[in-house]
Amino acid sequence: xxxxxxxxxxxxxxxxxxxxxPTLEKTLFVLILLMxxxxxxxxxxxxxVTIFDSHLHTPMYFFLGNLSFLDICYTTSSVxxxxxxxxxxxxxxxxxxxxxxxxxxxxxxxxxxxxxxxxAFDRYMAICNPLRYPIVMSKAVYxxxxxxxxxxxxxxxxxxTSLAMRLPFCGDNVINHFTCExxxxxxxxxxxxxxxxxxxxVTNVIFLGVPVLLIFVSYIFILTTILRIxxxxxxxxxxxxxxxxxxxxxIFYGTILFMxxxxxxxxxxxxxxxxxxxxxxxxxxxxxxxxxNPIIYSLRNKDVKAAVRNLVSQKCFIW
Numbered sequence: 001x002x003x004x005x006x007x008x009x010x011x012x013x014x015x016x017x018x019x020x021x022p023t024l025e026k027t028l029f030v031l032i033l034l035m036x037x038x039x040x041x042x043x044x045x046x047x048x049v050t051i052f053d054s055h056l057h058t059p060m061y062f063f064l065g066n067l068s069f070l071d072i073c074y075t076t077s078s079v080x081x082x083x084x085x086x087x088x089x090x091x092x093x094x095x096x097x098x099x100x101x102x103x104x105x106x107x108x109x110x111x112x113x114x115x116x117x118x119x120a121f122d123r124y125m126a127i128c129n130p131l132r133y134p135i136v137m138s139k140a141v142y143x144x145x146x147x148x149x150x151x152x153x154x155x156x157x158x159x160x161t162s163l164a165m166r167l168p169f170c171g172d173n174v175i176n177h178f179t180c181e182x183x184x185x186x187x188x189x190x191x192x193x194x195x196x197x198x199x200x201x202v203t204n205v206i207f208l209g210v211p212v213l214l215i216f217v218s219y220i221f222i223l224t225t226i227l228r229i230x231x232x233x234x235x236x237x238x239x240x241x242x243x244x245x246x247x248x249x250x251i252f253y254g255t256i257l258f259m260x261x262x263x264x265x266x267x268x269x270x271x272x273x274x275x276x277x278x279x280x281x282x283x284x285x286x287x288x289x290x291x292x293n294p295i296i297y298s299l300r301n302k303d304v305k306a307a308v309r310n311l312v313s314q315k316c317f318i319w
Contacts, residue, residue, distance in 0.1 A: 010095060010169035010170070010171070010173045011094065011095055012092045012093060012094050012095060012098075012173065013092065013093050013095065013098050013173045013174070013175050013180065013185070013188075014090070014091060014092050014173055014174045014175065015081075015085050015091040015092070015093060015175050015177065015178060015179065015180075016091070016174055016175060016176045016177065017082070017085045017086070017091055017177070017178045017279075018086075018178075018279065019091070025086040026086070028086065028283070029083060029086040029087065032079060032082060032083060032086075032283070032287055033083060035287050035288065035291045036075060036079045036083075036287065038291050039071060039072065039075050039079075039287070039290050039291045039294075040072060042068075042291065042293075042294030042295060042298070043068035043069070043071050043072050043290065043293070043294050044068075044072070045294065045308060045311070046064060046065065046068040046294045046297065046298070046304070047065050047068050047069055047072075048311060049304065049307035049308055049310075049311055050062065050064060050065035050068075050307075051065065052311065053307040053310065053311070055303060055306075055307065056303060056304070056307055059122050059137045059142040060119070060122055060123070060126070060241075061303075061304075062142055062143070062146065063115060063118060063119045063122060063142070063146060064119075064297060066115060066146050066149075067112065067115055067116075067119070067293065068293070068294060070108055070111055070112050070115065071112075071290035071293055071294075072290075073104070073108050074104075074105060074108035074109065074112070074286070074290060075286065075287060075290050077101060077104035077105045077108060078101065078105050078178070078179045078286055079286070079287060081093070081101060081178070081179055082178045082179065082283075085178060093180065095165075098165075098175075098180040098185070099161055099164075099165045099180070101179055101180045102161050102164065102165075102179075102180040102181070102182055102185065103157050103158070103161040104157075105179065105180075105181075105286075106156070106157040106160055106161065106182055107153045107154050107156070107157035107158075108153065109153075110152065110153040110156045110157060110203070110207045111149050111150055111152070111153030112252070113207045113208055113211045114148075114149040114152055114153065114207060114211055115146070115149045116211060116215065116245075116248070116249055116252065117210070117211030117212075117214040117215055118142075118145050118146070118149060119245050120211075120214060120215040120218040120219065120245065120249070121214060121218055122137060122142070123218065123222060123241065123242040123245060124218040124219075124221055124222055125137055126241065127222050127225055127226065127238055127241065127242065128221050128222060128225045152207075153207075156203050156206070156207060159199065159203075160182060160196075160199065160200065160203060161182070163195065163196050163199055164182055164185055164186055164189075164196060167186070167189035167191050167193065167196070168189065168190055168191050169188055169189060169190065170190035171190075172188050172190075173188065174188075175188065177279065177282070178279065178282065178283070181282070182200075183200075208256070212253060215249055219242075219246065222242060225238070226238045226239055244296050244297045244301055247296050248292075248293055248296055248297075251289055251292060252289055255281065255284060255285045255289060256285065
């Protein structure tokens with residue numbers, strides 16, 4: 001009974017965000033709003049061209065369309081909350097809304113990890129086994145692959161969110177973050193979180209470790225195959241088909257490693273600076289990376305650029 005009363009005592013959380021840096025909040029509000037609009041526009045255009053241009057009805061562009069939709073959903077689950085926190089003096093969020101936001105952002109992040117691994121496998125099959133590619137990567141295969149990534153992300157997020165929100169929160173309700181990031185919320189629990197830690201570890205292995213291993217192995221075979229191509233033009237053409245995906249993978253996982261792999265400062269002043277650095281890095285991961293994805297794929301892909309030009313010309317002709 002006492003535990004239930006303690007749990008019920010926390011009905012909302014306070015998002016600390018950048019309260020200690022009000023000037024920086026105003027600057028970031030404008031920057032993040034502009035970036036969010038670019039995310040909606042860039043990824044929205046990629047979704048449209050992958051749907052309406054018949055030349056892009058291939059596994060690679062199907063996965064790309066899913067990635068763009070994921071980026072829109074991921075940023076929409078957090079960016080409006082971040083923008084509101086920059087304008088609101090007391091940055092609060094109800095307990096239930098915090099759970100929903102945590103669920104959506106965790107699910108989208110897990111899905112993207114799996115999807116990037118599937119995109120690497122697709123490039124491996126296209127370059128290393130081109131004769132078998134149409135059979136192995138048929139529509140009956142790549143559609144369930146994408147659907148599986150969505151289902152796996154939802155399932156993992158459901159488990160992690162339910163485990164986190166069933167914990168008792170006994171009074172400290174200040175989340176030192178922009179959003180209800182699951183690790184920041186777990187720090188507020190006044191109970192043993194060992195089950196959560198073990199569960200998070202298993203989830204990280206499945207959704208981070210396995211896709212990274214798949215990507216690494218795929219690109220070893222891809223690079224080995226490309227180096228065997230006799231002509232320089234052939235090598236350049238083969239590498240260009242996977243360079244955009246490789247760039248996105250480096251940015252995505254590089255940011256994650258930077259966020260969670262660097263050592264913690266023991267100096268209080270250094271810890272404050274590191275805390276600010278962690279929050280800004282989190283913004284980069286959550287906003288800048290989804291903004292760069294459509295730019296990278298558009299600039300490094302002739303098919304996408306041609307499809308965008310055709311889409312724009314058709315709209316102009318209609319008007």
